[in-house]
Amino acid sequence: MARRLLIGVVGAGQASEKGARLAEKVGRRLAEAGAVLVCGGLGGVMEAACRGAVRAGGETIGLLPGPDPAAANDHVTLALPTGLGHARNVLIAQVSAALIAVDGEYGTLSEIAIGLKLGRPVVAIGSRWQVPGIRPVETAEEAVELALRLAEKRP
Amino acid sequence: MARRLLIGVVGAGQASEKGARLAEKVGRRLAEAGAVLVCGGLGGVMEAACRGAVRAGGETIGLLPGPDPAAANDHVTLALPTGLGHARNVLIAQVSAALIAVDGEYGTLSEIAIGLKLGRPVVAIGSRWQVPGIRPVETAEEAVELALRLAEKRP
Amino acid sequence: MARRLLIGVVGAGQASEKGARLAEKVGRRLAEAGAVLVCGGLGGVMEAACRGAVRAGGETIGLLPGPDPAAANDHVTLALPTGLGHARNVLIAQVSAALIAVDGEYGTLSEIAIGLKLGRPVVAIGSRWQVPGIRPVETAEEAVELALRLAEKRP
Amino acid sequence: MARRLLIGVVGAGQASEKGARLAEKVGRRLAEAGAVLVCGGLGGVMEAACRGAVRAGGETIGLLPGPDPAAANDHVTLALPTGLGHARNVLIAQVSAALIAVDGEYGTLSEIAIGLKLGRPVVAIGSRWQVPGIRPVETAEEAVELALRLAEKRP
Incomplete structure (x- = not known):
């Protein structure tokens, strides 16, 4: 069985320069660790994270809201x-x-809330949302390391 | 055209005594105003709100997560x-x-976040969640009055 | 407990004159029987059925594909x-x-198939789809009578 | 841009021996062509198709109905x-x-109907469903070749 580990990266469709840099590093680290990146498939944090993952040879899943793959x-x-x-x-x-949440607005908050509701580990870098249960970290490296460690501990 | 106004009441599946009392009043006021109550259909805040609405002769829509109406x-x-x-x-x-949010845990937070993302007015009583954009009120009467007023102003 | 019985009426967004007449009668009969009509909320068969139901004092639920109630x-x-x-x-x-299926194209076929998969009784008038399990009838009266009878027998 | 082509394989959760053999070949051919197989992730036709794809080094996406990846x-x-x-x-x-539909019951019929509604090419091997718009073929090779050719012609 060659089941791949899926890690979600959530964040706003418009990223700050710093947010984009962080997201790209997160994507790269995930790919280097062999994880598949899952995201909303659009711009901003999502795009930066996908870019990082793909440049490191990873796969990226974009769950788009609309009906058009383009x-x-x-x-x-x-x-x-x-x-x-x-x-x-x-x-x-x-x-x-x-x-892993990077920055993020209301949409990201909804993903964080559902993630916590579902018992998923939620790691955040630079999040404006103070929600009990979120694990705040400072760097992309810490974010990926913690997310992978907690994901593997899940039953 | 006899389109009914739909107002959502969100809150935890297990309500505090105070939360249940508030939710029941919210439901009653909504029904008295002719609005249809929408909720997740389960217990706690949802049940109390529905009870209030039905006792005042209103209709209540329960959008259940599972496949069983029972x-x-x-x-x-x-x-x-x-x-x-x-x-x-x-x-x-x-x-x-x-x-209208009454108390509420992660599930409620996800509904608040999606509501704000969609531009819906979100009125909260006794919410632990401090999210910019939420309108905090103290009583069930204020909650229903504000929700109805804001809902009618929407385009 | 005042749980209402929900009966779905499915059919194309563009109805033939005969289809619209049948759908309107189906809607009226459902309302007269106290059932709530559920449909896709758009034109054609859906609109005709809703018109019949509303004129007989019934409630009609429109589950629209898009985000706009208008x-x-x-x-x-x-x-x-x-x-x-x-x-x-x-x-x-x-x-x-x-x-209850009235006429209908691919969308209707998908609803029939899911209905049968879920064990729902599926009654059809004038359907072009020959799917084992569908109950074909000739008139709106028969359709509603059969649908109500089978719905009530469900556990 | 390294966008992968996604081809769906639909069919019953319990496959006949012949159906399983066909599905496995379909999966293998898809992987050999570089396409990613999408399916419902469960047993029968879905499992056989995934086995074929994975043995040929392909990726397989399983869109499961429930919440558990296991x-x-x-x-x-x-x-x-x-x-x-x-x-x-x-x-x-x-x-x-x-x-690509292999055998299949009501669930498969719903997928075929939605596929046709959405304008997707639908190729069928051994399907009991006679729906206008389906492209019937005899072999796994033909199915994959036709599906890939029609998929690439889409705008």
Whole structure:
């Protein structure tokens, strides 16, 4: 059995320069660790993370809200146009063994909340959201290391 | 055209005594105002709100996570077993013209976040979640009055 | 407990004159029997059925594919803009105690198939789809009578 | 941009010996062509197709109805536990550039119908469902060749 580990990266569709840099590093580290990156498939944090993963030879799943695969950013290797609208946020939390949040607005908060509800480890870098249960870290390296460690401990 | 106004009431499946009392009043006021109550259809805040609405002659929609209508509380008049799991949280925000949050845990936070993302007015009583954009109020009467007023202003 | 019986009416968004007449009668009969009509909320068969139900004083639930309640036909009293796209077809089958199909194209076929998969009684008038398990009838009266009878026998 | 082509394979959770043999060949051919196999992730046709794909070095996406990745068959490399119940059938059609149906019951019929509704090419081997628009073929080789050719012609 060659089951791959799926780690979600959530964050805003418009990233700050710092956020994009962090997200790209997160993506790269995930790919180097052999994990598959799951995200919403659009721009900002999602795009930066996918770019990092793909440049390190990884696969990236983009769970798009709309029905058109062409809406995915150029670094999504597996574009899944769900057509489910915002319900795809729940899907991201549901299919990921752990979540890493980078920056993020209301959409990201919904993913964090569903992730915590589902018992997923949620690691955050630079998050404005203070939600009990989130694990705040400072660097991309810490984020990936912690997410992988907690994901593997899950039953 | 006899389109009914749909107002969502979100909150935990286990309510404190005070939360249940507030939720029941919210439900009653919504029914008295002619609005249809939308909720997750289960216990706690959802059940108390439905009880209040039904006792005042109102209709209550329960968007259940599972596939079985029998899981709805006894005061749901329109039981919709979505089978969508936690994605039904998004559905509640999506179909409601405004949301009223009473207490609430992670699931409620996800509904608040999606509601704000979608531009829905979100009124909260006794919420532990400090999210910019939420409108905090003290009483059930204020909550319903504000939710109805904001819902009607929407385009 | 005042749980209402939900019966789904499925059919094409563009109805033949005969199809619309049949659908309107189905809607009226459902309302007269006290059932709540569930449909996709758009035009054609859905609109005709809702018109029949509303004129007889009934409630009509429209599970819309998009996020905008204004897309519902004028005879939907409870407009639920799911934002789920075609996944709302599954929702219609899932929440209905029985389905009545009038005419219908591929979308209707998907609802029939999911209905049968879920063990829902599926009654059809004028359906072009020959699927084992469907109950074909000739008139709106028969359709509603059979759907109600089979729905009530369900556990 | 290294976007992968996603092809859905749909069929019953319990396969005949012949169906399983066909599905395994379909999976192998898809992997040999560099396509990623999308399916419901469970047994029968889904499992046989995944086995064929994985043995040829391919990736396989399993869109599971439930919330548990462990429900996936052993040959799913990317297990996505959607938690969406039967709505995951719509997801399979939505994310696939073309569908190949092998045998199949009501669930498969729903996927075929949604696929046709969405304008996806639907190729069928040994299908009991006579739906206008389906492309019947005799062999796994023909099925994959036709699905890939039609998928690539899509805008």
